[in-house]
Amino acid sequence: MTTTDDTVETMGESMSEKSAPDLRELFGAAAEWAAEYRESLAERRVGAAKSFAEVRAGFRRPLEASGRSARDVMEELATLAEGGLVASAGPRYFGFVVGGALPAASAADILAVGWDQNAFNSVLSPTAAAAEDAAGGWLKELLGIPPTASVGFVTGAQGANTVALAAARHHVLATAGWDVEQDGLAGAPRVRILASEERHATIDRSLRLLGFGSAALELVRCQENGVIDLDDLGTRLTGHEGPLIVCLQAGNVNTGASDSLGEACDLVHEYGGWAHVDGAFGLWAAASPTQRHQLAGVEHADSWGCDGHKWLNLPYDSGFVFSAHPDSHRAALGYSASYLVRSGEPEPGDHVLESSRRARGLAVWAGLQELGRDGVADLVDRCCALAKSLAEQLAAAGYEIGNDVVLNQVLVSFGTDAETDRVIAALQDDGTCWMGGTIWRSRRYLRISVSNYLTTPADLTRVLQAIQAVSR
Numbered sequence: 001m002t003t004t005d006d007t008v009e010t011m012g013e014s015m016s017e018k019s020a021p022d023l024r025e026l027f028g029a030a031a032e033w034a035a036e037y038r039e040s041l042a043e044r045r046v047g048a049a050k051s052f053a054e055v056r057a058g059f060r061r062p063l064e065a066s067g068r069s070a071r072d073v074m075e076e077l078a079t080l081a082e083g084g085l086v087a088s089a090g091p092r093y094f095g096f097v098v099g100g101a102l103p104a105a106s107a108a109d110i111l112a113v114g115w116d117q118n119a120f121n122s123v124l125s126p127t128a129a130a131a132e133d134a135a136g137g138w139l140k141e142l143l144g145i146p147p148t149a150s151v152g153f154v155t156g157a158q159g160a161n162t163v164a165l166a167a168a169r170h171h172v173l174a175t176a177g178w179d180v181e182q183d184g185l186a187g188a189p190r191v192r193i194l195a196s197e198e199r200h201a202t203i204d205r206s207l208r209l210l211g212f213g214s215a216a217l218e219l220v221r222c223q224e225n226g227v228i229d230l231d232d233l234g235t236r237l238t239g240h241e242g243p244l245i246v247c248l249q250a251g252n253v254n255t256g257a258s259d260s261l262g263e264a265c266d267l268v269h270e271y272g273g274w275a276h277v278d279g280a281f282g283l284w285a286a287a288s289p290t291q292r293h294q295l296a297g298v299e300h301a302d303s304w305g306c307d308g309h310k311w312l313n314l315p316y317d318s319g320f321v322f323s324a325h326p327d328s329h330r331a332a333l334g335y336s337a338s339y340l341v342r343s344g345e346p347e348p349g350d351h352v353l354e355s356s357r358r359a360r361g362l363a364v365w366a367g368l369q370e371l372g373r374d375g376v377a378d379l380v381d382r383c384c385a386l387a388k389s390l391a392e393q394l395a396a397a398g399y400e401i402g403n404d405v406v407l408n409q410v411l412v413s414f415g416t417d418a419e420t421d422r423v424i425a426a427l428q429d430d431g432t433c434w435m436g437g438t439i440w441r442s443r444r445y446l447r448i449s450v451s452n453y454l455t456t457p458a459d460l461t462r463v464l465q466a467i468q469a470v471s472r
Contacts, residue, residue, distance in 0.1 A: 021070040030073070031110060041090030041100070041454070045431035050083035056081075090462060091454035092433040093192050097253070097408075099313035099451040102141050105367035109315045109360075117359040119153075120348035125359060132348050132361035139320055142376055143279075143306070144286040144298050150326035152333070152351030153361050156319035157198045157280035159353060160305025162206040163321045163333060165245065168274040168305060169210060171328040172243035175272070181331065185211045188322065194218045194236065195247035196228040196259070200278055203247050225404050226252035228259040238414055244273030247290050250295055250306075251282015254440045254447065256387075256407030258282050262297015274302045280403075281451065284311040285407060287373075288343050288380040294406065303329075311380065313453045318360055320349075321351065327383045379453050383408045387450040397468060402445045410448040417444035426470035432462045 048055075058080040067178070087093055089100030101109070115127075122129035136151035154160050169191065173180045176189045193212060195203050197219050204214040220236060221229040228248065237244075246268045250258045261277060268275040277283065277298060283306040285291040285297060302325060308318035323329035326346070334350035335344070349355060371379065387408045391401050394412055402411035414420045424437045424446055438447040 003342075026074065027114065028323055030074060032443075033074075034106075034110075038089065041087050043169055044087045044090060046087045046090060046434040047431050048084050048086050052084070055084035056270045062395070077444045086434070088434075089102070089452075089461045091452055091456060093424040093452065094448045094450060094463075095225070095295045095434050097310050097449040097451050099309070099311060100454055101309070101363075101369045102313045102355075102453065104369055104370035105314045105363040106472045108366035112362045115359070119357050119359045119361065120355050122345070123341045128359035128361060129348050131359065131365040135368055136167060136320075136362040137362050138363075140322065142287040142368075142373065143283055143304070143322075144292065144295065145304055145322050146299055146324060148326070149304075149322045149324050150329045150351055150363075152321040152329070152348070153348065154305075154319045155317050155354075156309065156323050157200070157278065157305055157307050157399075158202045158205065158319075160278070160280075160307075160321040161200075161247075161278055163200050163301035163329075163351070163353060164276050164305050164323065165203075165206050165247075166332040167323050167325065167329045168245045168276055169212075170332040171302070171325055172245060172272075172274055174328070176243050184470040189243055191216070191243040191245060192218065192240065193245045193247070194220055195223050195234065196220050196226075196396045198222045198226040198228075198247060198252055199247055200253055200280065219292050225257040226255045226408070227257050228264060230260055230263055230301050233264065234267055235436050237267065237273075240271045240273075242391070244268065244271055245271055246275050248275060248301070249278050249282070250276050250279035250285070250298065251407060252409070253280075254409060254411060254438055254445075255403040256282065256405070256409035257403075258275075258285070260297075261295055262300050265297060265300035265302075269300070271439075275300070275470055276303045277301045277305070279304055279306040281307060281310040281449075282407060284380055288377045288384075290377075290381055291384060291407070295445065308364055308367075310375070311451050312364075312367060312410060313379065313385070313451075315363050316366060318357075331423050383455070384454055386457070386460060387448070388447065389457065390450070390463065393460065393464050394467070397464065399467075399471075402440055402443070408450045410450075411438070411440055411445040412448065413443060413445050420444045420446060423467070423471050427466060430470055431468055432466035433459075444454040 086450045117125035117128045119125055119128035130154050140147055152163055178188045193216050195217055207214050221231050221232040248259045248264050263277040286295045304322045306320055308314035309316045330350045384407055387410050388405050391410045395401050400413040402413055414423045435446050435448050438445055
């Protein structure tokens, strides 16, 4: 029988024994390529120059038996990727409420990849845990969330909503005497879950993932600009007893409007329920002294979720979940194993779905430091002012604005649904800017989301000219 030593002797060279790449040259080249791309954003075509099929044809090939040098691989990757890159980090990308990553945050993300830290807990990486601890405190201060709330650094709004609703599920069922983590949902007391007709689809998906099922959701009517109807919510809750979760919204995905959060939370608490605020982008209004009135009473909620890669302009894979009940948060998400070394204190991994994950908190720490409190407020204010300015210019040019522009969202109709879709397709093909379409009040609209720190009034002029050109 072949011994272990014999087996080792017949194995190929390890990566370290082969010709090792010059890491300084390789990483430096990658950073140079990335910087060149970012510097081209102001004048770059926004949409991809090639179709998915064309780009895929370049990437697909049989995997060779022998590897290649890291430099050759990276050079080809940069070449193959070019035609399929969308300038979503640039100043004229107005789709999906995303901003471009700030310089310091991008550089910190490069370091996070290079340092290759596991952010599960403070034993595996004191640096990763310390960055999250500090940034989490700043986030709570900016967003008007109680300082005693727990914080989880998740991947985005989907992760935030799922974690928050897992904490809610634990809390309301534990209050009813049921251990859902041990006994599951079969036989558990029924949990009523309410949300508005205008909730984001991630709420439904979270309910599917958590075993409630989307059919468990009771829909509450909305008012004109997409905010929840408090009278209808109150009627539905009258006489209610038992476990209750109500999902509220800061920043309607179409109109930007926010629910009357303080009043809604107080109403939910009258019936012993848990109030969750899905604030994917709208929660950032709390960071602006001129906009935070739209979120009055947000601190009364039991949990909150928002994105960093949206209005805070951080790299992708960055979101946050907060809970006013840290014990419930950890009871729903935390776990242990004999091989896991812990500090004995609550850890970052107790508040998120992942175990092994990169140190995404470093980019958050760096981005917040680059902006400062005033910079975050200015970012929100400028985007709101630009959105309102663009809406006014479009209205003056004869186009129909479909919403009351209260934040950074603008809906534009070009008459019929068919004509609106034609304009959307023509704009995306033109390349000057990129916006998508949506359905609002049973009609098709062009949806414009102003969220990027790079956008200027000059960009709006180019956008208006492009819209006028294709709408003719």
